[in-house]
Amino acid sequence: MNQAHVHLLLTHLPIVGSLLGVLALLAGFAFRSEPVKRTALGLFLFAALAAIPTFLTGEGAEEVVENLPGVQENLIGRHEDMASLFIWLISGLGLLSLATLAASFKSNSISKALYPVTLVVSLATMGVATQVGATGGQIRHTEIGGATVQADASQEGGVYGEEREERDED
Template sequence: MNDAHLHMVVNHFPIIGTILGAGILLAGILFKNNTVKNVAYVLFVVAAVFAAVSMATGEGAEEMVEDMPTVGHDIIHEHEEIAEKLALSLYVLGVVSLFGLYANIKKISQAKLAAILTLVISVIAIYFAQLTGTTGGEIRHTEIRDNATGAEATTNAASETKTDHED
């Protein structure tokens, strides 16, 4: 398994894990259930770990695809810049989640504040996750780019169909 393949395997969890974690945390806050909040905190920590792995494999993935037709350096650079913001927000989210987990377990008075702060940070992270996922998808899926033409989309779809039949 090369870096590009590993990157494709791990890069979805930081996005999906953050979205799921935010929903679970919101439910935990609304229902005043610390166990549910703790599940969200663990999801956020795992998302941060996967973000680190995704960042570590991103350079290798970039090297493998940047010279491919219809890819280019600019689109990868845009994805990389946004992914760095996502990673930073997830690292902060992971640290705050560890504090929230600790506060819930030890029944510290700041536990409620930690939950609210974690939820706010998770919303920020979801914003960057959406941008990161979109720019990452645009690297190989020219049909979802803002500047896509019908010819590019048709050519890309035809090449993907051909590849699917070759498997």
């Protein structure tokens, strides 16, 4: 298993964790449920922790894919830029969530002030997370983002190494 494989295995955790955290926090506000809000904070902490190895394996993943046919360097650069912003935001969200969680057990007035701030930061983080996912997906998924793969299908065996069947239109 190489760094690209590890990166792909981990990459969904911070994004999905952030999304679930936002949904849980909104539900906590809607139902005025402290346990649900605390669950959201736990999800944000999980997402922040999962983002660390995801970010750290990104460079190794780049080394694996940058010379593959059809991979565009500008897409990797955009993904790196968004990932750098995301790691700062998700780290801040993780620290804010930890502070909010601690305050929720000690002081209701402080946690009441921190929860809305946490929601705003989580929404901003989620917005950037979607961009990280989208730009990462464009690197290898040519069906999104209009990227194209240049392949020579005229070689015997075609693109997938299979011989093409000629159809007679009699």
